[in-house]
Amino acid sequence: MPTTTRKAPAAPLPPASGLDRFFKITERGSTVEREIRGGVVTFFTMAYIVVLNPLILGFTKDSSGHFLGGGVAPNLPAIAAGTALVAGIMTILMGVVANFPLALATGLGLNAFVAFSIATKMTWADAMGLVVLEGLIILVLVLTGFRQAVFHAVPAQLKVAISVGIGLFIAMIGLVDAGFVRRTGVGPVPVELGIGGTLSGWPVAVFVIGLFTVIALWVRKVKGAILISIVATTILAIIVEAVAKVGPTVIGQNADGSNKVNPAGWNLNVPAMPEKIIDTPSFGTLGQFNLFGSFASAGAVAAFLLVFTLMLADFFDTMGTMTAIGAEAGLLDADGTPPNTQKILIVDSIAAAAGGAAGVSSNTSYIESASGVGEGARTGLASVVTGVLFLISMVFAPLVKIIPNEAAVPALVLVGFLMMQQVKGIEWDDLEIAIPAFLTIVLMPFTYSITVGIGAGFVAYVFIKLIRGKASVIHPLMWVVAGLFVIYFAIDPLKGILGV
Numbered sequence: 001m002p003t004t005t006r007k008a009p010a011a012p013l014p015p016a017s018g019l020d021r022f023f024k025i026t027e028r029g030s031t032v033e034r035e036i037r038g039g040v041v042t043f044f045t046m047a048y049i050v051v052l053n054p055l056i057l058g059f060t061k062d063s064s065g066h067f068l069g070g071g072v073a074p075n076l077p078a079i080a081a082g083t084a085l086v087a088g089i090m091t092i093l094m095g096v097v098a099n100f101p102l103a104l105a106t107g108l109g110l111n112a113f114v115a116f117s118i119a120t121k122m123t124w125a126d127a128m129g130l131v132v133l134e135g136l137i138i139l140v141l142v143l144t145g146f147r148q149a150v151f152h153a154v155p156a157q158l159k160v161a162i163s164v165g166i167g168l169f170i171a172m173i174g175l176v177d178a179g180f181v182r183r184t185g186v187g188p189v190p191v192e193l194g195i196g197g198t199l200s201g202w203p204v205a206v207f208v209i210g211l212f213t214v215i216a217l218w219v220r221k222v223k224g225a226i227l228i229s230i231v232a233t234t235i236l237a238i239i240v241e242a243v244a245k246v247g248p249t250v251i252g253q254n255a256d257g258s259n260k261v262n263p264a265g266w267n268l269n270v271p272a273m274p275e276k277i278i279d280t281p282s283f284g285t286l287g288q289f290n291l292f293g294s295f296a297s298a299g300a301v302a303a304f305l306l307v308f309t310l311m312l313a314d315f316f317d318t319m320g321t322m323t324a325i326g327a328e329a330g331l332l333d334a335d336g337t338p339p340n341t342q343k344i345l346i347v348d349s350i351a352a353a354a355g356g357a358a359g360v361s362s363n364t365s366y367i368e369s370a371s372g373v374g375e376g377a378r379t380g381l382a383s384v385v386t387g388v389l390f391l392i393s394m395v396f397a398p399l400v401k402i403i404p405n406e407a408a409v410p411a412l413v414l415v416g417f418l419m420m421q422q423v424k425g426i427e428w429d430d431l432e433i434a435i436p437a438f439l440t441i442v443l444m445p446f447t448y449s450i451t452v453g454i455g456a457g458f459v460a461y462v463f464i465k466l467i468r469g470k471a472s473v474i475h476p477l478m479w480v481v482a483g484l485f486v487i488y489f490a491i492d493p494l495k496g497i498l499g500v
Contacts, residue, residue, distance in 0.1 A: 021224055023099055023379040031404040038377025039385025040171040041226045042103050043393075044406050045368040045398045046386070047457070048112075048177075048268055049087065049105045053360060054079035056108075060115040062124045063297070068359060070124070081281035081394050082360040088390030090351040090363055093108045095383030098343035101373055102325055103386045107364035109449065110313060114361045118294075118306055119203040126293035128356045130303065134310040135353025135362065141315075142345045151319055151341065153477040158457055159336040160425040162439035163324040165444035166455045170443040171416025172280050177267055178207035201264025202246050202298060203406045206237045210391055210410040218414060226375045226411045233407035237271035246270075267405045274398035285359030301498055304358045305491065312488050314364055315452045318348045320450045321365040328419055343363035367450075371411040432468065436461040455485035 013181050020026050025035060054076040057068050069075040087105035094102050106328040119127040127151045141147045175181040176191075179201070194200055196244050199208070208231035217225035240246065249265040263334030322345075326338035340345065348365050353361035393400045423441075444450055462482040465474050487494065 003495045004130075008110065016307065019381070023095075023381045025379050025381060028329075028378040030376060032381065034376035035379055036385050037224050037227055038101060038372035038375040039382035040364065040372075040389065041230070041375045041411065042101075042369050042372030042377070043386045043389040044227070044230050044403060045371040045411050046087075046103055046105055046366055046395065046440045047389075047403060048398065048405060049108070050080050050084050050390075050400055051268060052108070053083045053106045053111055057361060059116050060119055060349065062119045062127065064123050066124065066402045068119075068124045069205055069288060071284075075282075076282050077279075078282045078284035079360060080397060081283055082285045083360045083389045084281075084394045084397070085283065085286075086296050086354050086358045086360055086363050088387045088394075090347065090354060090387070091390060093350070094344070094347045094365075095380030095382075095387065096346055098340045098345050099323070099375050099380035100325070100331075100340060101329060101369060101377040101379060101382040102322060102344065102361050103366050103372070103383055105390070106355055106361050107314070107317070110310065110364065111361040113310070113313075121299035121302070122294050123240065123290070124359070125288050125290040126297050126393050128289035128330070128359050128361075129311065130294045130307055131362045132289050132353045133356075134307050134314065135349055135351070135356060137225055137307070137311055138315060138352060139346065139349035142342065142349050147315065147319075147345050147349075148342055150477050150481055152335070152337065153475040153481075154319075154431065154458075155461070157426050157433045158436060158440065160422055161440040161457060162320040162450075162454060163419055163436075164423045164426075165441040166320055166324040166367050166450060167370075167416045167419025167422075168441060169416075169444040169448075169450060169453075170370065170419075172448070174412030174416065177405040177409045177412075179204050179264075179267055179406070180207060193366075195263050200405045202240050202244050203237075203264065203266050203404065206233060206240055206404070207406040207410060209233065209236065210407055211413055214410045214414050216435055224375065226371055226414070228399060228411060230403070232409055232490045233386055234271060234403050237266075237404050238402065241266070241271050260290050265301060269401050269404045271404045271407070274402060278395055279397050281397075288359040289356055291399070302495075303497060305498075309488065309491060310362065312455075312484060313449075314352055314362060316454045317450045318345065318365045321367050321369075322348075324367060324419060325365075325369050325373055327352030327422055328370050328415070329378050331378065341354065368384065368412065370415045370419065374411070379450040430434025432444040432464050432470075433461070435464060457487060458482050459489075461483050 015467050058074040061067060062225045067074050069078055083106050083179055091103045094104060181191050181453050210229055213232060214225060214229035217228055247262055248270050249262055249267055250259045251262045252260040254260050322338050324333045331338055351363035356362050426437045436457040439460050440453045443456050444453035459482045462474055462478055
């Protein structure tokens with residue numbers, strides 16, 4: 001059954017300029033204004049990575065006791081500048097080369113894996129060398145056609161399930177980042193509403209107001225609904241902070257080194273006007289990588305398993321993300337394939353290696369791009385706009401820091417709803433596709449991982465076909481991929497068996 005896609009708005013006017021023809025703006029039912037607006041919205045929903053990536057990478061010491069960049073103290077400004085630089089360049093490249101409304105930046109989850117599972121076993125240069133190596137391997141898989149062949153081997157309805165699961169996943173990200181949903185940390189229930197089952201604190205109130213604002217604007221079909229809501233909610237947040245003096249979530253450290261927490265504080269950014277608007281960027285992490293150093297420091301088997309884990313996560317995260325973005329933009333063909341798939345995958349593979357070469361971890365496609373698509377973006381011009389804003393943010397980083405998560409993430413909840421609508425494209429009466437689709441959809445938000453959801457769906461699909469005596473209809477590549485995912489899920493026991 002063909003993938004259900006969202007139709008782009010009709011556009012009767014012919015291309016009016018070289019820019020229009022190059023990006024096929026009118027052909028895809030968009031306008032230059034809409035593309036610019038979508039690019040700005042995507043940047044606002046992703047800008048947190050410039051602040052968050054240094055916090056994840058910057059405070060971890062490698063095996064030699066040094067911080068990222070080789071110093072004896074954290075170098076957060078250099079990591080922030082490198083993060084914005086690579087994100088800007090690669091997102092512009094995605095727009096110009098692939099003409100697709102998809103932005104890239106340092107991958108969350110991947111950066112934590114690099115910091116806590118890789119860098120602690122070797123030097124930072126060795127760890128970033130592994131990231132570069134992983135990106136180069138994926139690039140080879142793309143150029144040989146293997147990555148695209150795997151994509152085509154996936155049943156269309158599983159692609160729909162991937163889009164729906166990602167929709168729920170980004171809605172969950174929005175709710176958690178706003179503090180509306182929180183981890184309990186105790187007892188049998190992993191999450192709860194707010195703090196102790198109640199909504200507490202001004203930041204959550206700001207998020208709720210922002211959510212109702214974007215919903216109201218959306219249902220009234222106001223142009224620029226998402227962008228307007230982000231700006232308006234940020235202004236409200238600044239006023240609230242000026243009056244209530246809420247402060248950040250982390251307010252210091254206890255005597256034992258643990259964080260002193262203000263549960264009702266702002267998540268990540270405190271919305272206050274900065275003392276200075278412009279700051280000079282530094283790039284101390286660029287070029288800090290050793291391509292094969294990990295094989296000497298951690299051993300060949302351990303290095304191989306680490307590369308495999310990175311590669312499998314990166315490989316399928318992007319596949320799911322570009323499918324979801326293409327579906328929301330109405331750009332998928334009857335087989336659920338986005339335009340310029342090969343070019344999208346090439347740019348994404350280069351971005352993975354570029355992130356390692358710049359010392360800021362693997363860069364990958366961001367599902368937050370769906371917020372720009374929800375604002376109307378349909379072409380690579382939106383990505384160019386997002387990329388330029390990332391480059392500008394290197395200098396205007398203080399301004400980026402005034403937007404709290406609570407003001408940006410209501411857009412993710414709305415976009416999650418829009419992507420959820422594709423669930424009607426799945427035949428729920430067909431158990432051979434319904435059960436794998438269900439596992440794909442629910443495990444993405446439940447495990448906070450796109451890769452886990454895709455892997456569970458693929459393994460379940462092959463298993464059910466096998467149980468029902470239909471092994472012959474399974475595409476050979478689905479056998480290969482399902483087998484790789486079995487290894488992925490069993491990676492820790494395998495490490496124990498191999499003694500690494």
